[in-house]
Amino acid sequence: MAVGIKDLMEEARADVRSITVEEANALRDDPDHVFVDIRDVRELERDGLVAGARHAPRGMLEFWIDPDSPYHKPYLAEDKTFVFYCASGWRSLLAAQVAQRMGLRCASMEGGFGAWRKAEFPTETRD
Numbered sequence: 001m002a003v004g005i006k007d008l009m010e011e012a013r014a015d016v017r018s019i020t021v022e023e024a025n026a027l028r029d030d031p032d033h034v035f036v037d038i039r040d041v042r043e044l045e046r047d048g049l050v051a052g053a054r055h056a057p058r059g060m061l062e063f064w065i066d067p068d069s070p071y072h073k074p075y076l077a078e079d080k081t082f083v084f085y086c087a088s089g090w091r092s093l094l095a096a097q098v099a100q101r102m103g104l105r106c107a108s109m110e111g112g113f114g115a116w117r118k119a120e121f122p123t124e125t126r127d
Contacts, residue, residue, distance in 0.1 A: 005090075008094060009090065009093060009094070011097075012093045012094050012096070012097040012108075013093065015097050015100065016093060016096045016097050016100060016106060016107070016108050017106070017107045017108070018089075018093070018107065018108050018109075018110050019083065019107045019108070019109055019110065020109075020110050020111070021109060021110070021111055021115045021116050021119050021121060022119070024050075024083055024085075024107075024109045024116070024121075025116075025119070025121045027083065028050070028051070028052060028121075028122070029052075031080075032080050032081060033080060033081050033082075033083055034054060034075065034078070034080050034081070034082050034083070035050045035052060035053035035054065035082075035083045035085065035109075036053065036054050036055070036056050036076075036082050036083065036084050036085070037049045037050065037053045037054070037055050037056070037085060037086070037113070038055075038056055038057065038058040038061060038084055038085070038086050038091055038092055038095045039055075039057075039058075039086050039087055039091070039113070040057060040058075041055070041057065041126075043087060044126040045126050047087075047113065047117075048123040048124055048125045048126065049113065049123065049124060049126060050085065050113065050116055050121070050122070050123060050124075051121075051122035051123055051124045052122075052124075053085075054075060055126075056073070056076065058086070058091055058095055061095055061098065061099065062098060062102065064076055065077075065099055065102045065103075065104065066102065076099075076104070080105070081105040081106065081107060082096075082099060082104050082105065082106050082107070083106075083107045083108075083109055084096040084099065084106060084107070084108050084109065085108070085109035085112050085113055085116070086112045086113065087112045087113055087114055088111065088112040088114055088115075089108060089109060089110050089111050089112040089115070090112075092108045092109060092112060093108040095108075096108040
């Protein structure tokens with residue numbers, strides 16, 4: 001029997017801590033938390049991102065996390081909690097689940113960047 005996206009999302013919701021945009025905003029200046037935008041670079045260029053966030057495209061996330069990968073990014077090996085987000089929260093929930101399985105402390109931001117912008121929290125443009 002095939003597994004659908006609803007099944008994957010339900011499993012991820014059971015595994016990963018989800019936080020609201022209000023909770024996320026309260027953590028934005030906390031040096032122990034790193035915001036990670038997993039959206040495609042075109043989305044960042046078009047819409048911007050959470051002020052101070054790092055970018056890790058969803059398609060490269062596992063490679064950037066694994067220290068044995070030639071694509072590893074050292075910031076993803078820091079002893080911090082990573083707050084993943086995407087446009088609406090679906091991709092980031094699945095990304096946070098994978099990152100958590102790979103040993104990172106994670107949270108997924110509910111509602112994603114869309115909810116963040118709607119709340120009028122700080123954003124910045126991508127250079």
